Every structure is written in structure tokens, then in C-alpha cells.
Amino acid sequence: MNLFERLKELRAKKKELEEKRSSLVTEIRTAATDNKEDEARKKSIEKERVEARTEILEEEIQNILDKIEEERSFTTKGTQINKEIRSNEETRSLQLRAMANTILKNPLSEEERAVISSDNNGAIIPHEFITEFEKLKEGYQGLKQYCHVIPVNSLSGKMPVRKGNTPSKLANLVKDKELVNAMIETQPLSYDIDDYGLLAPIDNSLLEDESINFLEYVNEEFAECAVNTENAEIIERALDLLEVKSGEDYNTLVSAINSLAPNARNRAIIITNSEGRAYLDGLMDKQGRPLLKELSDGGDLIFKGRPVIEVDSEVMPVTADKAEFILADLKTLIKFFDRKQYLIDQSKEAGYTKNQTIVRIIERFDTKSAIEKTDARVKKFGVKIDINLAAV
Numbered sequence: 001m002n003l004f005e006r007l008k009e010l011r012a013k014k015k016e017l018e019e020k021r022s023s024l025v026t027e028i029r030t031a032a033t034d035n036k037e038d039e040a041r042k043k044s045i046e047k048e049r050v051e052a053r054t055e056i057l058e059e060e061i062q063n064i065l066d067k068i069e070e071e072r073s074f075t076t077k078g079t080q081i082n083k084e085i086r087s088n089e090e091t092r093s094l095q096l097r098a099m100a101n102t103i104l105k106n107p108l109s110e111e112e113r114a115v116i117s118s119d120n121n122g123a124i125i126p127h128e129f130i131t132e133f134e135k136l137k138e139g140y141q142g143l144k145q146y147c148h149v150i151p152v153n154s155l156s157g158k159m160p161v162r163k164g165n166t167p168s169k170l171a172n173l174v175k176d177k178e179l180v181n182a183m184i185e186t187q188p189l190s191y192d193i194d195d196y197g198l199l200a201p202i203d204n205s206l207l208e209d210e211s212i213n214f215l216e217y218v219n220e221e222f223a224e225c226a227v228n229t230e231n232a233e234i235i236e237r238a239l240d241l242l243e244v245k246s247g248e249d250y251n252t253l254v255s256a257i258n259s260l261a262p263n264a265r266n267r268a269i270i271i272t273n274s275e276g277r278a279y280l281d282g283l284m285d286k287q288g289r290p291l292l293k294e295l296s297d298g299g300d301l302i303f304k305g306r307p308v309i310e311v312d313s314e315v316m317p318v319t320a321d322k323a324e325f326i327l328a329d330l331k332t333l334i335k336f337f338d339r340k341q342y343l344i345d346q347s348k349e350a351g352y353t354k355n356q357t358i359v360r361i362i363e364r365f366d367t368k369s370a371i372e373k374t375d376a377r378v379k380k381f382g383v384k385i386d387i388n389l390a391a392v
Contacts, residue, residue: 007064010057017054021047052139096213099123103346122345129215130342136223141309143234146269147336158188161370191337191366196229198222201356214344218361226363232315233367237334238326241373244384250283253385256327257304261380264329270308271326273316279323321390328382339364
């Protein structure tokens with residue numbers, strides 16, 4: 001397929017997605033008008049996913065347009081550009097073929113072995129495809145970006161973290177002996193990378209294509225599930241640490257924000273579910289202006305200067321008559337050990353009775369609390385807020 005054919009194909013796909021988005025916007029407005037909040041939120045999530053896919057297509061379209069323009073403008077460079085395009089396409093095709101043969105346990109050629117790595121009889125997904133995953137994940141409300149993310153190359157190990165009070169300023173290395181000692185006193189924080197996977201059935205008739213892209217069957221679903229899983233683990237670590245404060249109205253949340261350490265207050269985010277978001281959305285100041293601000297069409301929310309992140313109800317379940325919020329400086333509280341590696345493999349046995357092959361894709365990471373729960377500093381970096389809606 002040449003550039004113009006690929007461009008035509010991508011533009012057709014983009015048009016379909018734009019039509020889908022337009023339809024979803026109408027459905028969201030209708031659901032909102034009918035007070036069908038759950039339906040509106042589901043449609044909003046679907047709209048964000050469509051927008052993320054559209055963005056990927058737009059980037060690919062622009063890349064192709066740039067390449068076409070370069071070919072037209074620089075005849076002497078055209079040959080080299082064509083070579084690079086062919087090289088990229090050939091590399092991608094080779095990687096897909098190598099990945100498929102590794103997953104299906106077929107023999108690999110010398111070229112295929114050079115472009116793929118394996119682990120436990122599965123294929124480690126090449127970096128180029130991982131980038132596509134990460135782009136799709138950006139379409140969902142993820143908490144990972146707010147944590148202290150630490151790339152690791154091993155499945156387990158120890159990371160030194162500072163022990164005791166965190167220094168609030170640099171030390172004079174000649175005079176400040178006590179501050180120097182505090183800076184170099186550390187304790188090991190162990191991590192053990194876990195595998196988190198998604199299973200997806202594929203009809204066996206599709207496996208006849210030797211260059212089948214298994215990832216096409218799991219991309220969207222995996223991106224959403226991966227973000228939800230990361231969020232759930234991060235929230236679990238935070239809840240293990242944080243003190244719970246109960247109140248009768250939003251002033252409890254405002255007071256908690258003001259009680260954080262200054263730097264923590266600047267980094268803190270508010271994590272909630274649909275019930276909490278709905279509660280904040282109904283708050284007004286004395287002039288009748290909403291306290292919950294929406295910064296852009298993308299839906300970025302701010303309350304009292306802090307970002308509000310709404311997570312899936314499966315990640316943070318809704319409790320009757322209660323609006324729940326996690327106010328936390330995750331950068332200080334949570335270490336996210338990122339293996340930055342995805343593995344894909346398959347099992348024919350699991351789907352034998354349905355003539356299907358079950359594909360499994362795995363993400364690897366671990367989350368740890370950076371501070372002990374008994375540490376007096378914890379309350380300066382975060383708190384769990386429960387507001388009694390029956391009293392509102």
C-alpha cells in the first residue's frame with residue numbers, strides 16, 4: 001500500500017470516528033437532559049476513547065502528509081524518503097510477523113529473531129507498539145502520572161528512600177552536619193513486580209494470516225483496563241496510609257486542603273467517584289457560581305485550585321449517602337515501580353470448545369507506600385474525606 005492509498009484509508013477511518021463522536025455528543029446531551037447521569041458518563045468515557053483514537057489517526061495522517069510534501073519538494077531526497085518509508089513499513093511488518101510466530105510457537109527466521117524478544121514463551125511487545133498503548137491510555141483518567149514513577153529493569157529489588165524527616169532545604173556541606181546526616185540516612189524499600197493481564201478470544205480462522213496483528217484485538221480494551229488497574233492499586237496504597245476525616249459538608253474538604261504542607265498542597269489532587277463528582281458539581285458560591293470549575297472542553301476539573309480526578313466506580317465504589325474523596329500528594333506518598341514492559345502470549349486449549357485462541361496481554365508494575373502509616377508526616381501529605389450526604 002503506497003502513501004496515498006494509506007492516506008485515503010486513514011481519512012476514511014477518521015471520518016467514521018468523527019461521525020461517531022458527533023453522535024455520542026448528542027447522546028450525552030440527551031442523557032444529561034433526561035438526568036440519566038450513569039448513561040451520560042459511560043457515553044463520555046466512550047467519547048474520550050474515540051477522541052484518543054482520532055488523535056492517533058490525525059498524527060499518522062500528518063506524518064504521511066509531511067512525507068508526501070517532502071517527496072514533492074525535494075526530488076533529490078525523494079528516493080531516500082521512500083527508502084525510509086519502505087524500511088519502516090518492512091520493519092513493522094517483520095515485527096508483526098515475528099510477534100505472531102513467537103505467540104503461535106512457530107519457527108522464527110534469523111531476521112525475526114533479531115527484532116523480537118521473548119519471555120516465558122510469549123513475545124515482549126516492541127517499543128513502537130508500546131507507544132501506541134501509552135497514547136490510548138492518555139484518553140482515560142490515570143493516577144500514575146501523579147505518582148513518583150520509577151523505571152526498573154528487574155522483577156524485584158530494593159530502592160533506597162530517605163529515612164526520617166525530609167530535609168526542607170539544601171545543606172551547607174561544611175557546617176550543617178546534622179542536615180547532612182539526615183540526607184544520607186536511608187532505608188531500603190523493596191518492590192516485587194506483578195503481572196496484570198487481559199484475556200481476549202480470537203477466532204482461529206483469523207490466525208491463518210502470518211502477519212496478524214494480535215494487538216488490534218486488545219488495544220482499546222487493554223488501555224482502559226490497564227488504567228483502571230493502575231488506579232485501583234494506587235488508591236489501595238493511599239487508603240492504607242491515610243487518616244479518615246468525616247464531615248457534614250464540603251468545608252471538611254476545604255479545611256483538609258488548607259491543612260496540607262505548602263508544597264504538598266501545590267501537588268495534591270482530589271480523587272473521587274461519580275457520587276463525589278456529582279456532589280461537588282452541585283456546590284455554588286454566594287454569587288451562585290459553581291465551585292467546581294471545568295477548565296476546558298476536555299473536562300479538566302478544578303476544586304479550590306486542586307485537580308479533581310474521577311475514577312471508575314469499580315475502582316472507587318460508591319457508598320450510599322456518602323461522598324468520598326482522597327486528597328493526596330501522590331508524588332510524595334506513592335512509588336510506582338514501572339517495568340515498562342508488555343508481554344503477549346496465547347493458549348489454544350482455553351478456547352478449544354469454541355474454536356478460539358485466547359490471547360493474553362500482560363502489564364508489569366508494582367506500587368509501594370513511600371512513608372510508614374505511623375509516620376506523623378502522613379497527615380501533611382494527604383487525607384481521606386467522607387461527607388455525610390444525609391446531613392446535606
